[in-house]
Amino acid sequence: MRDLRTLETFVWVARLGGFRAASARLNTTQPAISARIDQLERDLGVTLFHRGQRPIGLTPEGAVLLDHAEQMLEKRAEMLRAVASPATMRGTLRMGLSETLVHTLLPRLVERIGAAYPAIVLDMVVDITPTLRAGLLAGQIDIAMMAGTVEPGQGVSEPLCDYPLCWVASPRLGLPEGPLRLAELTRWPILSFSHGTNVSADLRRAFAAAPAPGLRLWGSASITAMARLAEQGIGVSVMQEVLVRRELAAGTLRPLTVADVTLPRVGFHVAYLRRPDSHLAAAAARLAHEVAGEPLPDEG
């Protein structure tokens, strides 16, 4: 037994309950997993799994090994933290983000991560918060930056930044500068975040306080697409100002004031699971905090 990767494979098969799932997690093929477990069992002279159960079951020896193997991997991580220079840190970081953050944090964050950890591979998923949270808990992504948290027992969530929402619309709608009431806007659909998101729920709550018959709330997983629709005069949009700075500057969108609705702020958090191998996620979270603490750069 001189190969820690074999142990890592064993641990993932045990955690995920199958060879196939482990192969997906470890970016390799299923026969490769078979071969590694096979070799480990031959090396130790012990059967580790009861095959033909779903999920696959550990033998008593397997259970003992799992405990020791996890400790060994933890020791390795500790050792690397102590002596390895960050520049040589290997591995893949699977990162999930809300679209808003793509327009704010992401460019600088990618740059920082690339500078600090040039040898790691960054995988990226942009989706709405509930999907990201599920992906995080299912182990499909390693770190999520989203408009929400995970349960404290499930992982680490830390507040990152928040952005106010604002009303914007195309000037061609001919809306006045002065304060409006929500009811004056119901001719158009309200373009905002996808149903199922926290922001969408918060907006519904805010709108419920104002009398507005015939309110149509359109949602999209792509908020940029909604901004495009608003520019074309299809509707009135509620979104973070940071997403439409360029359009506001260019005059293709202009801000509105709606007196009878108090828009919530949207708070973003960075979240990751507490795993022996979540060191990279923690490092990325630290960099995200740094970036979030800086002012937004001017658009180029």
Next chain:
Amino acid sequence: MRDLRTLETFVWVARLGGFRAASARLNTTQPAISARIDQLERDLGVTLFHRGQRPIGLTPEGAVLLDHAEQMLEKRAEMLRAVASPATMRGTLRMGLSETLVHTLLPRLVERIGAAYPAIVLDMVVDITPTLRAGLLAGQIDIAMMAGTVEPGQGVSEPLCDYPLCWVASPRLGLPEGPLRLAELTRWPILSFSHGTNVSADLRRAFAAAPAPGLRLWGSASITAMARLAEQGIGVSVMQEVLVRRELAAGTLRPLTVADVTLPRVGFHVAYLRRPDSHLAAAAARLAHEVAGEPLPDEG
């Protein structure tokens, strides 16, 4: 860093103070050690050794790594002890023995080790006790079974068995059955163990108590060779009875009684150093105790 052998290599280079020494210890070539350390340094992005010092010096990062690496190797050993079946235990056990034990314990011990640990390779050295002790302390052998101990601070020594010494000579010398005095034997050289051994020193002390001018003490690192000389009537021999059972049974040697010398018993011990990787040595010592506890089998 997924290769524990690389870490093991690093640890041995650090312990032995050089690449060449480590290559000898690990049964490989010196360039292989160079390559492994090189890879480790590139992996970690850190320099581990100050080259061009003798003995080679650890950098601060190297010192930190050494600590962690030794812990990892200890954890591996612990894990293997917990789950690996003995039949799959790999490695080489370098065993040193006194010649006497070759004629008593060794055949059964080799059989036992082979049965319990079929996958290990047994290297053997037969030599006198001082040489074995030095070899053990220098790390050239892993376990020694010899007529002596090591300092408690240096390692583990456990009593194994002891055998009485006896006088034997060829019948052709025409010596009487009855009690003799040492002075009657000085016509012949006394054939016994090599100078420098404890047994040799003990014999000198025993002989000093009896008046025997012209005493010639011949020593040999091969006690069997001395038995052969005694058979041919060259001299009178003092050795363990177990070494000449066959010759006594065949009548080519016969026992003498020497009234004015009290021969000491020779106590044999098994000794090994307390190292993280001395698990095999400890296991072999256990088997040696078992074998020593059994009566000697009849000669075939």
Next chain:
DNA sequence: AGAGGTTACGGGCAGCGTAAGGATC
């Protein structure tokens, strides 16, 4: 029948040993 694990086979690459080339005392 479909999902999951095993077996078979060809190809790529890491690591070894031999041998020659510096560097340091």
Next chain:
DNA sequence: GATCCTTACGCTGCCCGTAACCTCT
């Protein structure tokens, strides 16, 4: 100049991925 480490190079053997096969539910 002796000792020790590094570099160069050809080779072996391991491990991977593709693909076909087997085995449960």
